Amino acid sequence: MAQCRSRLCLVAFFLFSVMMMISSVPTAEAKLGIHFHKWEVKYAYKSPDCFKKLAITINGDSPGPTIYAAQGDRVVVTLTNTLPTENVAVHWHGIRQIGTPWSDGTEGVTQCPIMPGDSFTYEFVVDRAGTYLYHAHYGLQLSAGLYGFIIVSVPLHGVPEPFVYDKDRSIILKDWYHATTYEQSTSLSSIPFGWVGEPQSLLINGRGRFNCSLLNAPSSDHSEICEAKIPECSPYSLTVVHGETYRLRIGSLTSLSALSFQIEGHNMTVVEADGNYVEPFQTKNLYINSGETYSVLVTADQDPSRNYWITTNVVSREPSTPTGLAIFNYYPNHPHKYPPTAPTTGPLWNDTASQLAQSRAIRAHHDFVQPPPPRSDRVIVLLNTQNLIDGYNRWSLNNRSLTLPHTPYLIALKQNFTDAFDQNPPSYDIANYDISKVPDNVNATSSNAVYRISFNTTVDIILQNANTMTPGSSETHPWHMHGHDFWVLGYGSNKFDMVKDPATYNLVDPILKNTVALYPYGWTALRFRTDNPGVWIFHCHIEPHFFMGMGIVFEAGVEMVGTLPTSIMGCGETKRLINP
Amino acid sequence: MAQCRSRLCLVAFFLFSVMMMISSVPTAEAKLGIHFHKWEVKYAYKSPDCFKKLAITINGDSPGPTIYAAQGDRVVVTLTNTLPTENVAVHWHGIRQIGTPWSDGTEGVTQCPIMPGDSFTYEFVVDRAGTYLYHAHYGLQLSAGLYGFIIVSVPLHGVPEPFVYDKDRSIILKDWYHATTYEQSTSLSSIPFGWVGEPQSLLINGRGRFNCSLLNAPSSDHSEICEAKIPECSPYSLTVVHGETYRLRIGSLTSLSALSFQIEGHNMTVVEADGNYVEPFQTKNLYINSGETYSVLVTADQDPSRNYWITTNVVSREPSTPTGLAIFNYYPNHPHKYPPTAPTTGPLWNDTASQLAQSRAIRAHHDFVQPPPPRSDRVIVLLNTQNLIDGYNRWSLNNRSLTLPHTPYLIALKQNFTDAFDQNPPSYDIANYDISKVPDNVNATSSNAVYRISFNTTVDIILQNANTMTPGSSETHPWHMHGHDFWVLGYGSNKFDMVKDPATYNLVDPILKNTVALYPYGWTALRFRTDNPGVWIFHCHIEPHFFMGMGIVFEAGVEMVGTLPTSIMGCGETKRLINP
DSSP states (O other), rough: OOOOOSSSHHHHHHHHHHHHHHHTSSSHHHHHHEEEEEEEEEEEEEEETSSSSEEEEEBOOOBBBOEEETTTTTEEEEEEEOOOOOOOOBEETTTOOTGGGSSSSOOTBBBBBTTOOOOOEEEEEOSEEEEEEEOOOOOTTTTTTEEEEEEOOOTSSSOSSSSSOOOEEEEEEEEESSSSSHHHHHHTTSSOOOOOOOOOOEEEBOOOOOOOOOSSSOOOSSOBOOOOTTTGSSSSSEOOTTTTTEEEEEEEESSSSSEEEEEETTOOEEEEEEEEEEEEEEEESSSEOOOOOEHHHHHHHSSSTTTEEEEEEEEEOOSSSOOEEEEEOOOOOOTTOOSSSOOOSSOTTOOOOHHHHHHHHOOBOOOOOOOOOOOOOOOEEEEEEEEEEEEEEEEEEETEEEEEOOOOOHHHHTTTTTSSOOOSSSOOOTTTTTTTTTOOOOOOEEEOOOOOOOOTTTTEEEEEOOOOOHHHHHHHHEEEEESEEEEEEEEEEESSOOGGGGOOOOSSSBOEEEEEEOOOEEEEEEEEEEOOOEEEEEESSSSSHHHHOOOOEESSSSGGGOOOOOOOSSGGGGGGGBBB | OOOOOSSHHHHHHHHHHHHHHHHHHHHHHHOOEEEEEEEEEEEEEEEESSHHHEEEEEEEBBBOOEEEEEEEEEEEEEEEEOSSSSSSOOEEOOOOTTTTGGGGGBTTTOOOBBBBTEEEEEEOOOSSSSEEEEEEETTTTTTTTOOOEEEEEOOSSSSOOOOOSEEEEEEEEEOOOOOHHHHHHHHHHHSSOOOOOOOOOEETTTOOOOGGGGGOOOOOSOOBBTTTTTTSOOOOEEEETTTTTEEEEEEEEEEEEEEEEETTTTEEEEEEETTEEEEEEESSSSOTTTTTEEEEEEEOOOOTOOOOEEHHHHHSSSSSSOEEEEEEEETTTTTTOSSSSOOOOOOOOOOHHHHHHHHEEEBTTSSSSSOSSSSSSSSEEEEEEEETTEEEEEEEETEEEEEEOOSOOHHHHTTTTTSOOOOOOOOOOOOTTTSSSOOOOOEEEEEEEEEEOOOOOEEEEEEEEOOOOOOTTTOOEEEEEEOOOOOEEEESSSOOOTGGGGGGOOOOOOOOOOOOEEEOOHHHHHHHHOSSOOOEEEEEHHHHHHHTTTEEEEEEEEGGGGOOGGOOOSSSSGGGGGGO
């Protein structure tokens, strides 16, 4: 357990401990609340950006319903898969799944996917207040539209948040593609390689605007329907009352795009990141990567006689996607009256310095600092490279590209199926690797080996970026860890120096996060405790990058995991456990 | 065992028995042959009719590779599913799976589908010479392109076929859609209902021709690529030598379309149907439904200085699909030189009388007659109706629309999972049903009940057609039975009369088939023996009709089925059998 530095933190820890004790008393559990949800995952035609296409929906909706709960509550989602031939798995992004690693929803890692016709129950405790996400964790099904929010409030007698506001509102960001996920995944795994490209539109709360006139008239056999006038793709409108302060929870579950987010003429004060309180700071442009959440405070303090633009746009990659638009609507103006101004376009896409500055500005709130252990037991350096394997484009860590084995690691490790994955630990010497250029040999190898890490130890991960296979190019990768938060110790702009760079770490008030950016040619240093028994994935949250192998799997304390539910089994080598 | 009337049949039966004895001696098995196939099922971009779209392929091909074997051989297909998120199951159409009911490949009936990353081995004996098919039996995956031929030859010392020819050639027919199977299945199961419509093209051996000029220029965001000049969609050319006689095996695995097939200027002599020898008869237009196979003899007896059109076109439904074209190429003319004539267009689509005449003309070859038992132990009348259930469009048998339960019946029945499907036997009184008009009440109900039939009994099935939900409309349905052939006892044009119509049955030389047409407003009477222990489906072979519930499941002798392989398990209630 990390230690508290402040009185408020100690109070929080005490109350949390009391609640945990209460929650173990069955009669008291009802007080903490159990939230039952019934979800049907199915296809539906959707026109979120005016272009009609199939989306994977929850009960017909994309984004899906927001899950609301209070800290300490139990969430029970019974998902019925009514897709005709496809399986599904849903990850609860930012929820650590303490004691329930089989509910992490990661196909190939913690469960067999849910087959058509089957129902599966995810059950877990949301043990911290904050802003979290859920999304499909199988194939490119996030890109197909299965995503949403988990919003965990402070319970009645819980530790108050270190900020105040009048209203709580939320905005979920998404990039949207018109090609099917099958087309995308086939192109990604073909020779010649076909990249997914830039998205057709950016969605704010599931609404965007594609310029239908870019399409020709519908073709005779295969109708492409694009209707600019339908309500489904009218901009989302956030109605505010002059003088009030809004907590705006902003989450991104883009497939690819790093975004900036801004509200015309209004400052935002960042107060929360990935469920952890931030020492407040102001910004006009909030940078947000896929898998990140932020809460910002916005006061409706501008001229209330008009509306203002809410905008989001692509950064980190040269954009070809129009700015995503919503309306910051001052009551009683009409919610869909366009602002009189042209939408702001946000910062320059390649202003990495300003993105890095925001990352560095995010520190733990001074009353909620949980300092990291002063040193680590193990350091894992992960060199991020773009490679070829047998002519296929892949992403690798230390020259190993992850191919998920389809027998979930959690089951394979718990049941000791030693042939279900590669038993050699991954290793690679990157000491002499030149990150500044395309390597002479771009070939890598596939692996599904696991990092087995001692339980209750402190691990540093150094994410090291490098040049891609294109000269002069290095990309931004948002790295997301399952089952844990990590402290963000620092960022650097070059090759990590094992001797000098650790001296620059912030060990005083680093933020805890579950998703962090690795910037072009730079490094990002993380520290975490292996205090959650299970098998977990740590991966780039750009869905096509993960699809192309950009992730590692680690195990810690799997022997402490309780009996696995049979509902997560049925695929791959787990069929060995069937005894008719 | 049905009895032989002719000497040749007795010889055949004797030789077959000897072979079966030989095949039970392990050392002799190699002589009979085992054919191993390794299949990778994956997506690939294909342009079979010049329009580029994703297809589900086997080792990159659609249609897939032809399986060649000799009667008595064993076929072993190890299928690896590398689709990203979709399961798959493959049915061996016409192969009775005697002793291997778990290899029938029918999702929901005989196996859990094969999950991505998993491999599954189908193993079965091809116990009769003839022309068979294989195709996906899950969702609309047949429509997505997973289909092919199984060609079983007479072994060296086997009973000779009752016809001679110089060369053996095969042609597989398919209708092709540009919409994805997800779009199709979503539309079929939506309110308002969206019908799949007529296909964009007809494929002969995987090649068709869509008129690319019907498309507009590629749109800017979502390219529709249609290239009229690529070799992939040039017509299939069948090269013949003047004076030679060709056995042409013709199989149809259309999603929807009944077809006629013709070779310009040439007569065809029908000699085989669904693996059974036919008393030869001549035709210029061969009618063929989805799921049927025929062998015809064609002699290249026309002017060899030119090529001739091979054509196929839609019948039974008003066609909007261009005639499918291939070239009957007289050597040494250039195989791709178009004939100088306009392609023949075949018979009128709605000339049901001529289709019925062909059906009635198909009788068992006089040397291979296996007369049916003179009477049946049970008669099941199946009224075919189009209905609404909760506002959704469905097809029903006796007012019950089949919803596959996803726990395979074979496992549920063998393991006695009584809650895996509806335990009430299906029944419905159709005595007073007026088949000539839209009923006052078009509502039906869903059911997954099973017909449990005593083993080794004789069953008659009367397929009774009716008006659809559209006034003045009744459709043609090709009915296919798994695990058995049936005798086709007769056809009628109105409501079946239980007293008079059985007197018209052909009990002398009826053909044995596995797929048979039910014509508009008519009835078709079948007889079969429940001599193959297992659980089997009997369904309309129009894939969208089956998707909409047009089928029944029956069980006979399941207690005689050996221990089920665990490889067919893992889904639904079969997870109860998992013991970690």
